[in-house]
Amino acid sequence: MRRMKQHVNIALFVPHQGCPKDCVFCNQSRITGQKRENRLTEEAVRQSIEQQLSTVSTEQNAEIAFFGGSFTGLPRSYQTMLLTIAKEYVDRGLVHGIRLSTRPDYIAPHIMEYLLPYGVTTIELGCQSLDDEVLALSKRGHTAAQVAKAVDIIRRYPSIRLGLQILPGLPGDTLAKSVRTVEEIIKLKPDFVRIYPALVIAGTELEWLYLTRQYEPLSLEEAVQWTAEMWPPLLRAGIPVIRMGLHSSDDLRSEGTVLAGPFHPSFRQLVEEELFFRLLKRMMERIVPDMGPSVEVTVHPADETALRGRKGRNWRTFVSCLKKKEKQVVLVLDRNRPRWQISWRTGGNHEQRLSFCEL
Structure with a gap:
């Protein structure tokens, strides 16, 4: 291509x-x-x-x-x-x-x-x-x-x-x-x-x-x-x-x-961090009812910093909430994924996605 x-x-x-x-x-x-x-x-x-x-x-x-x-x-x-x-x-x-x-x-x-x-x-x-x-x-x-x-x-x-x-x-x-x-x-x-x-x-x-x-x-x-x-x-x-x-x-x-x-x-970075924080909250709402033991989260590498948030706040909050529910979390970086989107898979379930467009 x-x-x-x-x-x-x-x-x-x-x-x-x-x-x-x-x-x-x-x-x-x-x-x-x-x-x-x-x-x-x-x-x-x-x-x-x-x-x-x-x-x-x-x-x-x-x-x-x-x-x-x-x-x-x-x-x-x-x-x-x-x-x-x-x-x-x-x-x-x-x-x-x-x-x-x-x-x-x-x-x-x-x-x-x-x-x-x-x-x-x-x-x-x-x-x-x-x-x-x-x-x-x-x-x-x-x-x-x-x-x-x-x-x-x-x-x-x-x-x-x-x-x-x-x-x-x-x-x-x-x-x-x-x-x-x-x-x-x-x-x-x-x-x-x-x-x-x-x-x-x-x-x-x-x-x-x-x-x-x-x-x-x-x-x-x-x-x-x-x-x-x-x-x-x-x-x-x-x-x-x-x-x-x-x-x-x-x-x-x-x-x-x-x-x-x-x-x-870095104003744009702050906006991206805020939108990823909102995506993580939405994702949490969907994950919590699912009793799978692990969560694999995938984003484009260029979005990793915004996903993690200032001083890692976004990601740390997300991981902490899931650990309380005894779920293991893995972050995967994939250049083939679209920007400004989170994909995740819990246990053996099918992959789900959320993007900025859905906010």
Whole structure:
């Protein structure tokens, strides 16, 4: 069976440039480590692409990715310079496409017609929420209806993949609203999603709201629980979540950048641990009535750490409960098993399975 090539981004940051709004949560200079006024020069673009390409193997598919701002809101001459250079690498077969991020209200048919000849293959929309009250309180400057309109326009161009970014925990948000946002996103059928629980970043309006006690960010545990409710419906719909939690850049880790909120360098791992804990509880309910003397549990090797949980808590709790019932437990790692699934067999009984999709 032929293996799919791993995707890798040649990342170029265009912080906050082209964005017409200062959303309450946003300070792109802090998030990306790049100053808002710093424009990329042709020389800097080429140097960055060449340096990053030198680390890309033949087993990887690369896209040149413009992150950090509303790309389609940049001055047209600046967009053209960036895209023209990127297209050279597409034409030479060194990368397979171009990825950019922008706002839903900065998408229109004439914009798509401009982008297409340059080899743009992926567009990510920062929709943040599909609840109009949350969008208004966050000063996004667009509505949920505008997100749907932008998605409809992009979908007229089948060669372009669509990603949506959401930020649970913004002002006015609730778990129920975030779950409804996911339900609406599923209807929009994006190719992938990113989930970034909202953080209080220095230099944002959210900092002032937090310091004046008008806003309380999610705790780390709350953010894990919310994301654990949001991910399974997307899994069931076949929509990959390619990132959970902001990338742990040097600037984000520096003192005084993240003032509050659920920042963790391994946030996705924490969500996986929570979901495996829920799977183990469900499995326990099914195992306990079965009087077989032993239990053989099987997972993919990549899931072992999440299954065991922080400091082994998940697995230790599970094993301890079964030992009280005089059952022996064996953990088996099998690369042929699907990710995010537990299989088990008690005694000579047939194998049973549970996955994140069933939560």
